[in-house]
Amino acid sequence: MTASVNLDHALILAAALFTLGLLGVLARRNIIFILLSIEVMLNAAGLAFVVAGAKWGETDGQVMFIFILAMAAAEVSVGLALMLRMYHMLKTLDADAAGSMKG
Amino acid sequence: MNAVFYLSAFVAVIATIMVITRVNAVHALLYFIVSLLSVAVIFFVLGAPFIAALEVIIYAGAIMVLFVFVIMLLNIGSEAAEKEKQLLSPQAWTGPASLAAVLLGELIYVLVKGGSGAGGIGIIGPRQVGVSLLTKYVIGVELASMLLLAGLVGAYHLGRRYRKERRRTA
Numbered sequence: 001m002t003a004s005v006n007l008d009h010a011l012i013l014a015a016a017l018f019t020l021g022l023l024g025v026l027a028r029r030n031i032i033f034i035l036l037s038i039e040v041m042l043n044a045a046g047l048a049f050v051v052a053g054a055k056w057g058e059t060d061g062q063v064m065f066i067f068i069l070a071m072a073a074a075e076v077s078v079g080l081a082l083m084l085r086m087y088h089m090l091k092t093l094d095a096d097a098a099g100s101m102k103g
Numbered sequence: 104m105n106a107v108f109y110l111s112a113f114v115a116v117i118a119t120i121m122v123i124t125r126v127n128a129v130h131a132l133l134y135f136i137v138s139l140l141s142v143a144v145i146f147f148v149l150g151a152p153f154i155a156a157l158e159v160i161i162y163a164g165a166i167m168v169l170f171v172f173v174i175m176l177l178n179i180g181s182e183a184a185e186k187e188k189q190l191l192s193p194q195a196w197t198g199p200a201s202l203a204a205v206l207l208g209e210l211i212y213v214l215v216k217g218g219s220g221a222g223g224i225g226i227i228g229p230r231q232v233g234v235s236l237l238t239k240y241v242i243g244v245e246l247a248s249m250l251l252l253a254g255l256v257g258a259y260h261l262g263r264r265y266r267k268e269r270r271r272t273a
Contacts, residue, residue, distance in 0.1 A: 024123035059235035070247040074254030081261035
């Protein structure tokens with residue numbers, strides 16, 4: 001309780017988590033993992049907001065995190081529905097399999 | 104509190120690396136839940152206990168359950184039972200369990216120490232967040248509700264029986 005947490009390090013952690021999520025999106029081709037990596041990135045962005053809010057002693061960062069949470073819930077529900085639909089149509093979860101359009 | 108922060112940051116990074124390198128989706132989900140829990144500990148240390156609770160309840164609870172449901176929905180088949188057997192083997196759950204044990208140790212440490220949570224930073228509690236949410240950001244709340252409605256309708260539309268569409272295109 002004596003030493004305060006270094007907020008710069010918390011921001012570095014948020015950046016590291018975001019980078020890991022970005023790497024996941026770029027490297028993985030399974031659509032489940034792409035969605036999970038997007039979740040990692042959203043979570044890291046929310047962490048950055050909360051750290052900034054703690055830095056200024058304001059509630060804005062936490063309010064922003066709640067909005068990110070609502071957005072993530074909507075995004076995941078639509079994304080998973082799309083994933084189910086893609087699996088039914090293509091019988092695979094490979095994102096590259098859905099790479100070509102008709103016509 | 105500093106040690107708690109760095110330990111949970113370490114756990115978060117390790118768990119996230121495991122998330123993006125797993126082959127099995129359920130293993131990745133287990134690691135991701137550990138990652139979310141450690142970020143929740145970090146929120147608690149940063150003086151945001153309400154957000155920490157939301158992270159556990161909504162992220163690690165609701166959203167991850169949605170993921171698990173869909174993954175379980177996808178591999179209905181003969182290999183599902185084998186997967187189940189494989190999930191019960193120790194090598195599937197020792198990794199996430201040991202990382203979660205670190206978090207449990209931190210939790211016990213904080214409880215025994217009896218601190219209020221924030222490491223030298225002021226705590227911003229649920230009351231202030233709620234007041235700010237419903238006064239300054241009330242339009243944002245309305246927009247979020249519309250977004251959730253759109254998500255609900257979109258998921259329903261995409262998730263309905265696909266047989267109908269095939270007939271339409273044929």
